Amino acid sequence: MAVHGPAKKEFTYVGKRLSNDNALGKVTGTAEYCGDTINERTLHIRLKAGTITHGRILSVDTSEAEKMPGVKAVYHAFNTPDKTYDRGRVAPYENMPFQEKLFDTHIRYMGERVAAVVADTEAHAAKACDAIKVEYETYPAAVTMAEAMAEDAPQLFEKGNIYHTPVMGIGDYDACEGDLITKTESHFGRMSCLCMETHTARARYDRGNKKLTVWTGCQTSFGIRSTLGDFLDMPYSKVRVIKPLMGGSFGCKQETIVEPLAAYAAKDLCADVILTYTREEEMNNNMLKHNLDWQVESKVTKDGIIKGLDARLLMDAGAYTTISESYARTACGKSGKVYRIPNLRVQGTVVNTNTTVNGSFRSWGSSEWLIGCENHMNQVAKELGMDPIEFRLKNVHKPYELEPIHKCTVGDTHFEECLMQGRETFRWEDRKKECAEKNAAQSRYRYGVGMAVGSHTSSFYPYMADMGCCTARINEDGSLILRVAVHDHGCGTVMAMKKIAAEVLEMDLERIDMTEADTDNCRYDYGCYASRTVYVLGSAVKKCCEELLEKARGYAAEMFRTNYSHIRY
Known part of the structure; x- marks a missing residue:
């Protein structure tokens, strides 16, 4: 079945294959990213990484580093503010955990920064970092969620390592009945964004007008402005954030990661400074995609109608919680977007571990839900002996049906048409037959086809009102x-x-x-x-x-x- 929409308007520019606005500058090497905006007066920051997985700093000896050529300042937990901020906060009204400091005596993961040097060149700063001596007291570490959830687990924070999201859903899963009960478990591994451009922030403080200007390849300039203003006790009118060209993000540059230290150093020294992560620092101190586990159970009739679904999420936040609580709620909140499920129950658990921090990554909860849900739906179809597309066609929402979590409609969303057009375009039946023939002809390789269906938002709605200004x-x-x-x-x-x-x-x-x-x-x-x-x-x-x-x-x-x-x- 072919699906035909309304006739398309003939546009002059929209829909045409035109060059990226910055293409010429990029291919000729004249385009300026954040790291290209520096001048001869710009100072450079290099970081000293911790060498323990969990523990406490007893002392930091900077005497040798301070004597080295070009060094302007050395920062660590004993000479910087004992004030917290949250790298995941993007608006001043957000209620966030606020667990992180510029430098903390409590070390929560291997490679966490323990000191920084500001010098006239990057080489001088790096050499001075090597001269810093740090004495630690080592604590037991919990590097897996199971270890962090144990009764005798080392606690990363006073409130503990575990947070449970509210139960979401509709109906009564325990009371509903079905002919087939299916249980599945799915695992989603941790991933790094690995952008071509590592995190970079340049900050300049003007002593005359008490103005801080920050250049950073980011996804939320106003969010960074509010975080820096609150952390440095500056009015937002005195903090300017400029977004230059950026070499990729995939979500990780939604967070305020390198900007607080760069801004603090610039204000402290009344100088122009830059902090650029090395590739190793990017892998270790960036926001990674959450590793997580789903346990899903469903009750389905013999003719393929979903009567109920129960899903439990276990999500690893890493060493700092930041947006993980919200992320888990969002992933659970996606559970009613695609399928008509009269009895739905879903809940998430977030766990802090002594590992690199997890956070924003492409799709913000949608792919996390889909890995658990769609694996499960394919298993249900298999146990029913039903084609996975036909099974979904029986259960997907129709346009403007009410989804149960947010009590709003799915809008003008045509899941059935998408499935049918996808089946036709992919040649689903032909390829299933081709795979069966290949499998019958030999036994070394197994051939197959697969499919999944999901949805993702195009604004903040229905979580909050959205708006844009121009x-x-x-x-x-x-x-x-x-x-x-x-x-x-x-x-x-x-x-x-x-x-x-x-x-x-x-x-x-x-x-x-x-x-x-x-x-x-x-x-x-x-x-x-x-x-x-x-x-x-x-x-x-x-x-x-x-x-x-x-x-x-x-x-x-x-x-x-x-x-x-x-x-x-």
Whole structure:
């Protein structure tokens, strides 16, 4: 069955294969990333990594490091603020754990930073780091969730290692009945974002106007501004965050990781400083994707109708909780998005372990839910002896059906049509037959086909109201200045916004200027995550340019002394 939508409008720019806005600069080496913006006065920060998995710092000897050439400052737990912040906070109203410090005497994972040197060159800073001597007291470590959940487990925080999310769902799973009860377990391993550009932040403090300016390849410039302002006790008006070109993110640059230390050093020294992670530091101190385990049980009728589902999530937060509690709630909250399940119960458990911190990664809960759910659904179909697509067609939501967790509709979402068109395009039945023939002809290899269905958000809704802001200004020569707080990961978001503006205003792309997020020059925006940028900010650009066009028509009507309705663009 072919699925046909409405006839497509013929666009001039949208949908056309045009070069990335920064392509020429990238291929010629003239594009400037954060690390390229430094000058001869910029100081460099290098980090001293801890050498124990769990324990406490007894002393830090910096005497030799302080004597070395070019060294401007040495920081550690005994000479920096005993104040916490949360790397995962993206807005000042968020209720976060606030567990992390610039440097802590309590070491919670191998490689956690224990000291830093600021020097005139990166080489001088690195050499001075090697001269720092740290004395530790070692504690027992819990590097697996099972170890961290044991009765005698070492505690990473006073509140303990374990957090349980509220139970979500609808109906009564225990009371419902089905002909087939299926139980599955699925594991999702930890992964690193491994961006081409490692985390980098440059910070400059102007003593004269008491202004801090930070350049950082990030996903949430306003979120970083609020974190730095609160941590350094500075009004937000005195903290400016500029987002330069960024060499990838995949979610990890949604967090405020390198910026607090760079900003603190810049303010303390009234200087221009930069902190760039090495590849080893990036692997060890970045936010990784959560490793987790799902236990799923379902009750299904013999003709393939889901009567109930019970799912339990166990998620490893790593050494600091940050956004993991919210992440687990979000993953559990996805459970009602695709399937019609009258009796649903789902709960998550988050565990702190003595390992690298886990956090934001692509899809924010959707892929985590799908690995447990879709593995289970395929097993149910197998036990029923039913084609996995046919099984899903019996149970997926229809457009505008109510999903039970957030009590809102799934919107104009056509799961059935997606499944049927996917089956046709993939040649599902033909390939199943081809695989069966190959398997019958030999026994060394096994051939098969598989499928899954899922959904992901394109904004914060229904978790919270979403909004986007844009300003557009026409210059005297008719060219356009567009300001919207986008955070391009390197895939062409700036060009996407310019295409939308050019389409509405029927303007040449070359006549549109647009820079990325700058907290002093752009209106407020939450940031680039939840797959919201084109859907939300793109809509803001479209509406802004449409209003600009209407204003221009009004002015033109006044100039030509004619009725507004007579003006055509």
